[in-house]
Amino acid sequence: MDAEAVTAAIELNKQSILNAVSVMMDQKLGDLKRANEDLAEKQVQQLKKMKSDSAPKIKRKAYQDQFDFTQQVKEKLVEAKTEAQAGKTERALQALAEGEELISFRQKCILMADKSEAGWLTVEEYKKNELADNSDDEKRMFKAEMRAKKAKKENEEKRRKTGQAKRSFDKSFQPPVRFYGNATSSVTSAKKPGNCFACGEEGHWRGTCPKLSGFRQRGQQFDTMSSKKL
Structure with a gap:
């Protein structure tokens, strides 16, 4: 066997070894990536479970709504941090984008309540249905405003009748003047x-x-x- 043949055989052997090592490294990296993804997913699920198990009971609905909103934003931030630590940049950016959408929608609701005579009742009516596209959003706001005004009027009428009934009851059981x-x-x-x-x-x-x-x-x-x- 001449020198050229020996050199060619050695190069072929080296290339085979490099290919085998490359395949093995790709497999190891893939396994490590999947392990990190599984770990990140488990951490996110654990955080959600901890949130549901340890969620405090808030008496007033307005405070409960505010707490739920801040909790949702916090979950997205924690999720983005966990995904970034696992090397999943795209999923981390997605979680940040979802958190930004939550804040933008909250600001929209605040502006809607500020402009409406019925206040936050309009927002509650607006949120009852699924989000519409931009072409239908204005109509949806108008309908929510109408429903909220009607609900507000009914609540005021109910409170008025309840107050009248209470005054009538108190008057009927008022003791005589001695x-x-x-x-x-x-x-x-x-x-x-x-x-x-x-x-x-x-x-x-x-x-x-x-x-x-x-x-x-x-x-x-x-x-x-x-x-x-x-």
Whole structure:
């Protein structure tokens, strides 16, 4: 075998070895990439589970809506961070874009509520249906505004009727006014403004003065005793 043949055989062998190593490296890198993707997916699922398990119970609906929105944005940021750490740039950018869309939609809802007479009720009516395209969005806002105004009017009417019913109920069970004293004085439990012209004290007038009433009673008793002696 001449030198050229030996050299060609060596080069062929080297190329075969390099190809085999390249294939093996590609397989290892592919396995590592899939492992990282699986790990990232598991972390995202764990975060979502932790969120659902540890979500606090908020009493007021307005605060609950605000908390849910900030939680959604937070999840997208955490998802983007996890995907970036796993080397999945495209998925990280996608999560960031979804978070940006959430913020943009929230700002749109705030502006809608600010312009509407019905306030946030219009937003709730608007969000009941799926998002429409731009050509139908204005009509959808108008319909939501109409429904919100109707709901607001019905709620106000309901509260008005409830208030009237409560006042009527309270009035029907109101205890009668009690009168104190004898036939010559009718002292009610109501406190009178100003001072009494007879004794100078506050809370009653001369006509219902308890001290003056006492003087009158003693005068009547004295007159009775005097008439008996006569």
